Amino acid sequence: xxxxxxxxxxxxxxxxxxxxxxxxxxxxxxxxxxxxxxxxxxxxxxxxxxxxxxxxxxxxxxxxxxxxxxxxxxxxxxxxxxxxxxxxxxxxxxxxxxxxxxxxxxxxxxxxxxxxxxxxxxxxxxxxxxxxxxxxxxxxxxxxxxxxxxxxxxxxxxxxxxxxxxxxxxxxxxxxxxxxxxxxxxxxxxxxxxxxxxxxxxxxxxxxxxxxxxxxxxxxxxxxxxxxxxxxxxxxxxxxxxxxxxxxxxxxxxxxxxxxxxxxxxxxxxxxxxxxxxxxxxxxxxxxxxxxxxxxxxxxx
Amino acid sequence: xxxxxxxxxxxxxxxxxxxxxxxxxxxxxxxxxxxxxxxxxxxxxxxxxxxxxxxxxxxxxxxxxxxxxxxxxxxxxxxxxxxxxxxxxxxxxxxxxxxxxxxxxxxxxxxxxxxxxxxxxxxxxxxxxxxxxxxxxxxxxxxxxxxxxxxxxxxxxxxxxxxxxxxxxxxxxxxxxxxxxxxxxxxxxxxxxxxxxxxxxxxxxxxxxxxxxxxxxxxxxxxxxxxxxxxxxxxxxxxxxxxxxxxxxxxxxxxxxxxxxxxxxxxxxxxxxxxxx
Numbered sequence: 001x002x003x004x005x006x007x008x009x010x011x012x013x014x015x016x017x018x019x020x021x022x023x024x025x026x027x028x029x030x031x032x033x034x035x036x037x038x039x040x041x042x043x044x045x046x047x048x049x050x051x052x053x054x055x056x057x058x059x060x061x062x063x064x065x066x067x068x069x070x071x072x073x074x075x076x077x078x079x080x081x082x083x084x085x086x087x088x089x090x091x092x093x094x095x096x097x098x099x100x101x102x103x104x105x106x107x108x109x110x111x112x113x114x115x116x117x118x119x120x121x122x123x124x125x126x127x128x129x130x131x132x133x134x135x136x137x138x139x140x141x142x143x144x145x146x147x148x149x150x151x152x153x154x155x156x157x158x159x160x161x162x163x164x165x166x167x168x169x170x171x172x173x174x175x176x177x178x179x180x181x182x183x184x185x186x187x188x189x190x191x192x193x194x195x196x197x198x199x200x201x202x203x204x205x206x207x208x209x210x211x212x213x214x215x216x217x218x219x220x221x222x223x224x225x226x227x228x229x230x231x232x233x234x235x236x237x238x239x240x241x242x243x244x245x246x247x248x249x250x251x252x253x254x255x256x257x258x259x260x261x262x263x264x265x266x267x268x269x270x271x272x273x274x275x276x277x278x279x280x281x282x283x284x285x286x287x288x289x290x291x292x293x294x295x296x297x298x299x300x301x
Numbered sequence: 302x303x304x305x306x307x308x309x310x311x312x313x314x315x316x317x318x319x320x321x322x323x324x325x326x327x328x329x330x331x332x333x334x335x336x337x338x339x340x341x342x343x344x345x346x347x348x349x350x351x352x353x354x355x356x357x358x359x360x361x362x363x364x365x366x367x368x369x370x371x372x373x374x375x376x377x378x379x380x381x382x383x384x385x386x387x388x389x390x391x392x393x394x395x396x397x398x399x400x401x402x403x404x405x406x407x408x409x410x411x412x413x414x415x416x417x418x419x420x421x422x423x424x425x426x427x428x429x430x431x432x433x434x435x436x437x438x439x440x441x442x443x444x445x446x447x448x449x450x451x452x453x454x455x456x457x458x459x460x461x462x463x464x465x466x467x468x469x470x471x472x473x474x475x476x477x478x479x480x481x482x483x484x485x486x487x488x489x490x491x492x493x494x495x496x497x498x499x500x501x502x503x504x505x506x507x508x509x510x511x512x513x514x515x516x517x518x519x520x521x522x523x524x525x526x527x528x529x530x531x532x533x534x535x536x537x538x539x540x541x542x543x544x545x546x547x548x549x550x551x552x553x554x555x556x557x558x559x560x561x562x563x564x565x566x567x568x569x570x571x572x573x574x575x576x577x578x
Contacts, residue, residue: 013390015469021476022388022469028482029389036385037397039378043450044403047415050425054418093324100317104309112321114565118329121557121564123511125531126550129538130332133339138543140335165328188310197312219405226408228514233535246410246514253414253518262418265411272406279406280399 051269054262066252066260067267074240075248075264081156082231082244083224086163090220094171095213099201102179103187113176119168127165128233131158154236159244162230167220174216178209215282222275226268336554339547351548356524357533361552364530367441368509371448376502379456380494386457387464401457404450409514416447417519439521444529447515452505459501463494463575496571503567507560511553 016022023029056063066072097116101109119127133139135152145152152158186208190200206213228246235242237251245268252261340348351357385391386398404412420427420437430437437443471493475485513531520527530553537546 012465013388013394016388017390019469019473021473024482032381033385033389033391035378036382039382040397040400043453044400046419046425047412047450048400048403048407050415050418051411054415093321096317096324097321099313100321103311104314104318106314106318112325114561115325115329118333118561121507121511121561122333123513123531123534123550123553123557125511125513125534126336126553129534129546129550130336132538133335133543133547134332136543138541161328165332168328184311191310191312200311201313222406226406226411228408228410229512229531232513233538246408249408249410249414258418261414265408265414268408268411272403272408272411275406276399276402279402280395 048269048273051262051265054258055266057262058259062259063263063266066263069260071240071243072248072260072264075243075245076267078156078159078243079225079245082159082163083221085160086167086224087217087221089164090167091171091213091217093168094173094175094216097172098175098179098209099205101176102182103184116172116176117169119165122165124166124227124229125233127230128162130165131161131234135161153234154238154242156242158234159231159242162234163224163227166227166230167224170220170223171213171216174212174219175209178212179205182208211282211285215279218275218278218282222272225271333554336547336550339544340551343544343548348548348551351545352552356528357530357549359525360528360530360533363441363444363527364510365556367444367529368448368506368512371445371452371509372502372506374445374449375452375456375505376498379453379501379505380460380498382453383457383460383464387461402454404452404454409451409512410518412450413447413515413518416443416450416515420446420519438519439523439527441520441527443519443521444516444527447519448509448512451512451515452509455504455508456498456501459497459504459571460494463497463571466575467493493574496567496574500564500567500571503560503564507557507564510556510560 024032097112100106101113132153135141135145135158137146137153139153152161186204187200190204191197195203225244226246227244228250231244232247232250235244235247237243237247239251243251245264249261249265249268252258252264343351382401386394386401417424417438419425420430420443422428422431422436422438424438427438435442437446467490471489472485475489480488511531513529513535516529517532520529520532522528522532530549534546534549534553537543537549
């Protein structure tokens with residue numbers, strides 16, 4: 001089992017490298033790997049390392065002092081709060097949308113799928129603008145909200161709304177193709193055998209899609225905690241009140257407090273790294289049955 | 302339709318679809334509609350005056366021009382990257398593969414300040430580049446660096462699975478007919494990869510056009526020179542020019558929708574040509 005899991009991922013490239021018809025001369029291969037790694041180092045590795053190098057430039061004490069500073073702590077709390085509201089809402093939506101789209105046929109399905117993807121193609125700045133136009137002081141509901149003393153823009157509800165919008169498609173997008181690929185037979189069998197709708201969902205559908213679901217949720221969470229443009233428009237940048245972590249990074253940076261800015265940024269970078277680790281694990285789990293299948297078919301002798 | 306309904310065994314369709322539509326309307330459709338409604342308070346001439354002001358036109362040039370260039374760079378290097386990841390084995394490949402998605406996971410503000418620190422005059426690379434007369438940070442070149450970073454995963458992740466699924470038979474046939482590797486790549490592989498490559502290019506471009514967080518730190522934000530359109534929207538908002546901000550937003554939204562439509566078409570094409578091979 002262990003060997004069956006470990007070999008295919010690395011061995012897949014070998015299938016090309018060992019075939020005379022699909023391999024390049026060594027110098028071409030070396031050159032392409034060099035170009036790819038140089039690009040990788042310049043555009044991915046260097047920025048990542050810079051975040052940590054700059055964060056620790058003035059030593060551990062300055063680093064930790066920047067993180068336990070009251071404004072930083074309240075930014076952490078607010079970021080967690082916003083994600084804790086936005087992610088579950090989009091999770092429920094994603095599951096509902098995937099159930100409707102993947103398990104049933106109806107007219108306008110393609111259009112619905114496209115509309116779900118829409119927030120990905122809208123600039124985050126416009127995402128923020130929309131909610132200002134609706135709920136801002138000069139917005140449609142502005143006067144009514146003022147009269148009833150409800151604050152949405154420059155307050156937490158606005159941050160939540162903007163975050164929900166920009167992370168809207170993540171879970172649905174991950175689940176729909178997965179659930180479509182798995183078909184309907186298993187669920188139909190469960191229903192015919194007398195299971196209720198919920199039982200079918202919890203015992204048949206969910207176990208089948210759990211890794212894809214987890215992947216969608218962690219991506220959604222990463223974006224929710226890291227969103228900058230959209231929340232920047234609706235936040236009002238009130239220190240200690242409406243500043244999420246990315247906005248705190250901006251404020252510190254604009255005050256030339258670089259060590260503190262990068263210290264806060266390093267938290268977000270750690271979150272990104274954690275997201276990538278979980279993602280790799282999920283993909284690896286997802287590939288397992290596929291790899292096992294490849295193994296049993298036999299790698300060309 | 303009726304045949305499908307009579308065979309419908311699974312429960313929950315009205316609830317799932319109903320919830321989906323209501324949530325979609327509340328979060329996406331109504332707020333987007335608000336932007337178009339607001340812009341309708343302008344007459345056509347007023348609207349045109351706002352969106353064709355010299356400073357706004359200059360921002361389109363920066364946003365669309367640099368995004369196009371960044372997407373093109375990503376198309377070339379993304380293809381090489383995907384090729385290397387699928388076809389060659391080398392130490393550390395697994396980590397490289399996992400980190401390709403970093404621009405998706407790393408908050409844009411973090412990327413922005415990191416890139417600025419690298420390319421500023423006293424930065425790790427900036428201190429070597431500036432004596433050579435190459436100023437990156439606080440110029441349009443800085444925007445190009447940020448947008449290239451942001452768009453990198455799109456091309457890699459759309460081309461990679463197609464390359465992985467590719468049968469070796471095509472190349473074996475080409476080789477047995479006497480083609481060298483470059484000919485095989487140009488005439489056999491590239492046409493197969495083209496739909497995915499274009500999809501990745503379009504996705505990277507669409508993302509770059511709307512990008513804000515990673516750009517504003519490194520751009521310098523000089524009007525007419527290095528000011529991107531999303532920043533101009535924010536500037537207008539801060540001056541309480543809601544109508545002006547909305548008019549420019551409408552232009553960007555229309556472009557986004559056209560791109561989305563195009564990408565959908567490209568993806569259909571990609572799936573079809575993938576099914577054929």
